[in-house]
Amino acid sequence: MAAIDDLPPLREVIETHGLRAKKTLGQNFLLDLNLTARIARAAGDLAGSDILEIGPGPGGLTRGLLAEGARRVLAIEKDARCMPALEEIAARYPGRLQVIEGDALEIDPLAHLTPPIRVAANLPYNVGTELLVRWLTPKEWPPFWESLTLMFQREVAERIVAAPGSKAYGRLAILAQWRASARIVLDLPPQAFVPAPKVSSAVVHLTALPAPRFPADPAVLSRVVAAGFNQRRKMLRASLKGVAPGIEDHLAAAGIPPTERAEQVGLEAWCALARSVAAAQ
Numbered sequence: 001m002a003a004i005d006d007l008p009p010l011r012e013v014i015e016t017h018g019l020r021a022k023k024t025l026g027q028n029f030l031l032d033l034n035l036t037a038r039i040a041r042a043a044g045d046l047a048g049s050d051i052l053e054i055g056p057g058p059g060g061l062t063r064g065l066l067a068e069g070a071r072r073v074l075a076i077e078k079d080a081r082c083m084p085a086l087e088e089i090a091a092r093y094p095g096r097l098q099v100i101e102g103d104a105l106e107i108d109p110l111a112h113l114t115p116p117i118r119v120a121a122n123l124p125y126n127v128g129t130e131l132l133v134r135w136l137t138p139k140e141w142p143p144f145w146e147s148l149t150l151m152f153q154r155e156v157a158e159r160i161v162a163a164p165g166s167k168a169y170g171r172l173a174i175l176a177q178w179r180a181s182a183r184i185v186l187d188l189p190p191q192a193f194v195p196a197p198k199v200s201s202a203v204v205h206l207t208a209l210p211a212p213r214f215p216a217d218p219a220v221l222s223r224v225v226a227a228g229f230n231q232r233r234k235m236l237r238a239s240l241k242g243v244a245p246g247i248e249d250h251l252a253a254a255g256i257p258p259t260e261r262a263e264q265v266g267l268e269a270w271c272a273l274a275r276s277v278a279a280a281q
């Protein structure tokens with residue numbers, strides 16, 4: 001296996017800096033730099049973009065991104081113990097890596113980035129899902145990012161790319177496919193990580209569309225879809241009862257039979273429903 005840089009192997013970095021994985025921070029580290037370089041390549045045009053990396057940990061993906069030619073990387077990491085290891089990477093790539101210590105859910109990174117911007121991350125799945133939903137639902141579109149390349153539990157990745165009628169289809173699929181194109185680009189077995197998690201993982205690559213596939217207000221669409229799938233076995237006229245008065249009229253306006261179940265309804269009809277509800281507010 002060829003070395004991707006002349007920094008120490010990640011096992012040694014973890015040893016030197018005492019980075020024993022913490023469960024509370026969802027730490028499962030990738031130690032194979034050839035694998036992190038592959039994930040970095042999946043992120044697209046690195047040389048022409050600033051990369052926002054969330055949760056760099058000991059820096060496996062960070063090194064992959066830099067070795068593969070990223071113009072600049074801004075990395076946000078919550079665990080202070082990782083800072084010395086990340087500083088070593090910054091010293092190896094002068095002017096190309098900026099590290100911010102803090103919680104990615106609370107930091108606005110935009111002041112530190114120059115477009116075009118791509119996002120790459122291997123995050124604990126709950127933080128990843130919350131950030132994904134935020135990145136997909138800003139009021140204005142296109143968003144600050146061109147693409148998102150994110151590691152998830154395989155089951156969450158399947159929910160992002162799911163088609164109507166499938167068990168995995170729900171709010172994540174609708175929000176992701178409404179304004180972006182999404183595909184799974186890499187599968188990883190539990191043994192790719194240290195420590196190995198219980199489940200398999202997958203990398204999802206999302207590219208922002210220039211405009212949403214169908215018009216809708218993101219907050220209303222998100223609310224309507226969340227209610228619809230909250231009781232996914234119920235007919236929509238029942239599960240959506242609390243969303244807006246006269247929900248049967250809105251379903252009719254969107255061309256959705258009131259007895260339909262959420263997982264049978266396609267993106268276009270969800271957007272039509274959200275528009276009808278928004279117009280009556």
Ligand code: SAM
Pocket residue numbers: 025026027028029030031054055056057058059060061076077078079102103104105121122123124127
């Ligand atoms: N990117 C590294 C890799 O691939 O080996 C680490 C991945 S590990 C699954 C997740 C990383 O996200 C950890 O380093 C953890 O400390 C960090 N993290 C967890 N919650 C975070 C948050 N809210 N903001 C920023 N970093 C966070």
